[in-house]
Amino acid sequence: MLDRPNLRDSKLHVVILAAGKGTRMQSKLPKVLHSLAGRSMLARVLDVAERLNPVSIRVVVGFEAAVIQTACPMPHVTWVMQAQQSGTGHAVACAVADLQHSADTPSSDDRVLVLYGDVPLLSVPVLAPLILASQESALGILSTRVDDPAGYGRIIRDAAGNMLAIREHRDALPDELLIHEINTGILIARLGDLCAWLPQLAPHNAQGELYLTDIVGLARAENKAITTRIEPDPLLVTGINDRWALAEMERAWQLRQAQSLALSGTTIVDPSRLDIRGEVISGVDNLIDVNVVLEGRVTLGNAVIIEPNCVLRNVTLGDGVRVRAFSHLDGAELASGVEVGPFARLRPGTHLAANSRVGNFVEIKASHIGAGSKINHLSYVGDTTMGADCNIGAGTITCNYDGANKHHTELGDSVFVGSGSQLVAPVRVGDGATIGAGSTITHDVPAGHLAVARVRQTMRAGWQRPKKTVK
Ligand code: UD1
Ligand code: CA
Secondary structure (H helix, E strand, O other): OOOOOOOOOOOEEEEEEEOOOOHHHOOOOOHHHOEEOOEEHHHHHHHHHHHOOOOEEEEEEOOOHHHHHHHOOOOOEEEEEOOOOOOHHHHHHHHHHHHHOOOOOOOOOOEEEEEEOOOOOOOHHHHHHHHHHOOOOOEEEEEEEOOOOOOOOEEEEOOOOOEEEEEOHHHOOOOHHHOOEEEEEEEEEEHHHHHHHHHHOOOOOOOOOOOHHHHHHHHHHOOOOEEEEEEOOHHHHOOOOOHHHHHHHHHHHHHHHHHHHHHOOEEEOOHHHEEEEEEEEEOOOEEEOOOEEEEEEEEEOOOOEEOOOOEEEOOEEOOOOEEOOOOEEEOEEEOOOOEEOOOEEEOOOEEEOOOOEEEEOEEEEOEEEOOOOEEEEOOEEEOEEEOOOOEEOOOOEEEOEOOOOEOOEEEOOOOEEOOOOEEEOOEEEOOOOEEOOOOEEOOOEOOOOEEOOOOOOOOOOOOOOOOOOOO
8 A cells, every 4th residue: 555654663652642522622522523524533543543553552532431432443442541631741641651551561662653633634644754754863743834823832943943842822922923833743752751751741831731742842951852844734734623623624625635536537527516525436537516425435437427416425336327416326336338317316235237227216225237227217126136128117116125024026137117016025027028017016927928917997988077065
């Protein structure tokens, strides 16, 4: 994998801070469980941590700890409780204490990488240069430059550019507030040094908390080497504090995804009206019209057209597929040349073979539709295997559920089902069979047969319609 450099660092431990309530989110849900592009912030950070292949991963939790643990069931993660949120320094101290007494048997030479659970766009390519560049240092700090540094810790440097300290916004002097280089919160330190520094932290600051950032000053006082790396792309290391920041990051990230799709050969009609909440693998000359949401893993062949207002989740579309407006596709596989919609609903387990056609107000679930078959109007097809070149009339229903169990319907090739028919499963219809409109088919129909299963038409001449009685 491209973004998985060879970092199998047998001396690396990751600590993720996620104990805070995130008061500014105005939410009952812990901040780190809010989602960016369809995945919780913490799940994203955990994913990055796992990709680094560290010896251990610890997540410090406090507010709604159980909710977070349930939401992120990760087997390789050790959860550390921080009962009271007395600051980032205290949170790391909790994790380090747990690490030292754990079966991970760390040595003082091991390194601890601190990540924040509220930095959702973090990635291995962002972290790798910091991890590599700081290998010989006691401390490595990741900073970035932003237009609006309000609220962040400022990086204080001397005239030669050496980092002197990190000053929190609330503790900063007026001229320090003018600094645009900010602390991302991400740092890496030797375990031995951390163990020496953390007990020295004191809550002498505006928030009365133990600031992890104060270890910079302690490292300086000991003349320990500090490596700093400035991440050139602030978006990737920005922490989220409120829902507006989350909304802005979502839009910025969506725009980037749209851009990368466009640059790899897909026409995006309006980049601000496409949302990708997962992974898209796309060929060339595809067109995505406005208000389309792509979720999970979406694979597009070439020359695919997705018309306006469609939701596609975990789907694979072959070459030349056309998804017409207002369609909802979930867990479906469409072979080349297929056309669906407008207003089609494809549910998990739907396989549409080449050049088949599903029209408006048709729902299909757990079914295989053969090549060239057509289900054009107002039908429900569930638990069905259909051969090639069938023609399913308007309003056809497979009655797959008897109230307790689901049953299968099997149609051969070139079956013609007249409009308004019900196929009561389990039932089989052979190749070339024809079913008369309005039939309720309860028995198998052999190949080549005509089946008509409806009440015969009766007629009375000169029929008098009832008249309205006048009171
Ligand atoms: C922190 C940094 C600041 C940096 C900013 C980047 C400190 C003192 N400040 O400020 O320099 O610019 O992040 O976004 O480190 N947490 C705990 N336990 C606690 C306190 C916090 O686990 O006792 C967790 C939070 O859940 C969060 C992370 O640590 O995931 C950061 O905490 P937060 O309160 O958001 O710090 P900031 O004030 O943003
Ligand atoms: Ca923060």
